Amino acid sequence: xxxxxxxxxxxxxxxxxxxxxxxxxxxxxxxxxxxxxxxxxxxxxxxxxxxxxxxxxxxxxxxxxxxxxxxxxxxxxxxxxxxxxxxxxxxxxxxxxxxxxxxxxxxxxxxx
Amino acid sequence: xxxxxxxxxxxxxxxxxxxxxxxxxxxxxxxxxxxxxxxxxxxxxxxxxxxxxxxxxxxxxxxxxxxxxxxxxxxxxxxxxxxxxxxxxxxxxxxxxxxxxxxxxxxxxxxxxxxxxxxxxxxxxxxxxxxxxxxxxxxxxxxxxxxxxxxxxxxxxxxxxxxxxxxxxxxxxxxxxxxxxxxxxxxxxxxxxxxxxxxxxxxxxxxxxxxxxxxxxxxxxxxxxxxxxxxxxxxxxxxxxxxxxxxxxxxxxxxxxxxxxxxxxxxxxxxxxxxxxxxxxxxxxxxxxxxxxxxxxxxxxxxxxxxxxxxxxxxxxxxxxxxxxxxxxxxxxxxxxxxxxxxxxxxx
Numbered sequence: 001x002x003x004x005x006x007x008x009x010x011x012x013x014x015x016x017x018x019x020x021x022x023x024x025x026x027x028x029x030x031x032x033x034x035x036x037x038x039x040x041x042x043x044x045x046x047x048x049x050x051x052x053x054x055x056x057x058x059x060x061x062x063x064x065x066x067x068x069x070x071x072x073x074x075x076x077x078x079x080x081x082x083x084x085x086x087x088x089x090x091x092x093x094x095x096x097x098x099x100x101x102x103x104x105x106x107x108x109x110x111x112x
Numbered sequence: 113x114x115x116x117x118x119x120x121x122x123x124x125x126x127x128x129x130x131x132x133x134x135x136x137x138x139x140x141x142x143x144x145x146x147x148x149x150x151x152x153x154x155x156x157x158x159x160x161x162x163x164x165x166x167x168x169x170x171x172x173x174x175x176x177x178x179x180x181x182x183x184x185x186x187x188x189x190x191x192x193x194x195x196x197x198x199x200x201x202x203x204x205x206x207x208x209x210x211x212x213x214x215x216x217x218x219x220x221x222x223x224x225x226x227x228x229x230x231x232x233x234x235x236x237x238x239x240x241x242x243x244x245x246x247x248x249x250x251x252x253x254x255x256x257x258x259x260x261x262x263x264x265x266x267x268x269x270x271x272x273x274x275x276x277x278x279x280x281x282x283x284x285x286x287x288x289x290x291x292x293x294x295x296x297x298x299x300x301x302x303x304x305x306x307x308x309x310x311x312x313x314x315x316x317x318x319x320x321x322x323x324x325x326x327x328x329x330x331x332x333x334x335x336x337x338x339x340x341x342x343x344x345x346x347x348x349x350x351x352x353x354x355x356x357x358x359x360x361x362x363x364x365x366x367x368x369x370x371x372x373x374x375x376x377x378x379x380x381x382x383x384x385x386x387x388x389x390x391x392x393x394x395x396x397x398x399x400x401x402x403x404x405x406x407x408x409x410x411x412x413x414x415x416x417x418x419x420x421x422x423x424x425x426x427x428x429x430x431x432x433x434x435x436x437x438x439x440x441x442x443x444x445x446x447x448x449x450x451x452x453x454x455x456x457x458x459x460x
Contacts, residue, residue, distance in 0.1 A: 003226070005178070009271065019203055021241070023429055023430050023431075043272050043273060044392070046275040046280035046282060047272055047278055047280075048241075048280075048281040048282075049245070049282075049393065050430045050433075051315060051316040051422070051433075051436075052331075053394065053425075053426040056284070058430070060241060060430065078430065080429055082241060082429075082430065082431055084238070084239045084241070085178070085238070085239070085240060086235075086236060086237050086238055086240060087114070087235055087236045087240040087435065088240070091113060091435060091437065092113065092114060092116065092236060093113040093114060093115045093116070093119055095119065095226060097121060098113070098115060098119045098123070102123055102126055102188070105188050105189075105192050106126065106127065106130055106188060106191060106192060106195075
């Protein structure tokens with residue numbers, strides 16, 4: 001997924017579905033204000049902030065967070081849904097693979 | 113691929129049982145809040161005597177999955193190299209077997225690859241973006257304490273990305289070291305001589321040194337964290353407060369950080385950025401600042417240089433940045449950086 005043409009949040013004070021969550025960036029509602037100045041208060045909102053490559057404010061938010069941000073005058077750009085879900089099982093190592101890797105790595109040549 | 117907590121423990125236990133002359137399994141004194149045993153490793157060769165020590169920890173934030181794997185793989189590579197006399201080849205950077213041998217003959221290396229096993233298990237089974245430990249916070253429906261806001265350096269001061277609210281992901285807990293996972297880290301710092309500490313996180317390609325709670329100044333030793341109130345649940349109240357760092361200390365942090373950055377780049381060209389912690393965003397109660405602050409708060413304690421490394425770049429979205437489908441190139445370059453950090457104690 002990419003960050004192209006992100007939709008802007010315009011949600012009511014929604015409860016949202018259980019586990020509903022979004023990756024978003026937060027911007028000043030007034031585009032004439034510099035982000036750094038206008039976003040000073042964001043850190044007081046105790047959001048799940050994650051690093052942003054452009055130095056902006058990137059967060060994981062649920063619908064209640066979004067409503068709160070919008071009510072406080074911020075613009076919230078949603079980039080993608082990040083539903084609450086376990087790690088993709090395809091990314092979890094298999095026990096046998098761990099065992100065989102370990103055996104190969106810590107058994108010196110000539111040892112069995 | 114990412115190892116489960118049980119698989120990480122298997123690697124640690126196997127190293128201890130098959131390479132006992134080099135590896136000692138360290139069973140931490142406290143179990144996690146959900147009762148999991150926390151295992152560490154000590155790697156050392158050669159004689160006794162006063163040796164510099166390095167402590168590397170990982171898995172502090174549960175969703176930053178690659179770092180516990182990285183730390184056990186570092187241990188395996190060191191043991192394998194020492195036993196077989198083979199070089200450690202990391203992309204375009206080769207760590208000669210002789211250098212590895214010198215490192216293990218000279219330095220005591222302590223690893224706590226996964227200090228937050230409950231969180232890692234939760235990431236793998238329930239929520240892959242979980243950050244905190246799995247503390248049940250009484251009186252709320254919210255779980256977890258941010259283990260990298262919960263140690264005793266300006267604890268409970270809500271400067272920037274720190275909160276006293278249990279429902280936030282940056283909750284600092286009810287007291288400094290309220291969490292057993294963090295008391296285990298303190299135990300290692302209290303028990304062994306640790307000259308250099310690094311907490312390995314993701315993501316942003318950074319090598320971070322003190323301070324995280326305020327801008328750094330090098331001119332007024334009296335303006336320092338020991339004068340700040342803690343547990344206030346407010347930001348620092350002193351206007352314009354800046355934290356003291358002795359000029360020679362700052363220079364050393366910058367020099368060693370540059371070494372780590374150079375050794376990372378040598379693998380495949382990734383350019384990590386060395387910077388004070390505050391640059392990412394303000395924080396309090398973090399492990400690496402705590403490690404360094406200990407000798408300043410109590411002159412009887414040994415001085416420990418503290419670093420945080422943020423592994424890997426932004427991959428287009430947060431989920432793929434915290435646990436990319438292929439973490440191997442990132443792990444290998446940071447392994448070289450960590451070897452550079454450890455080797456800095458050998459070469460001075």
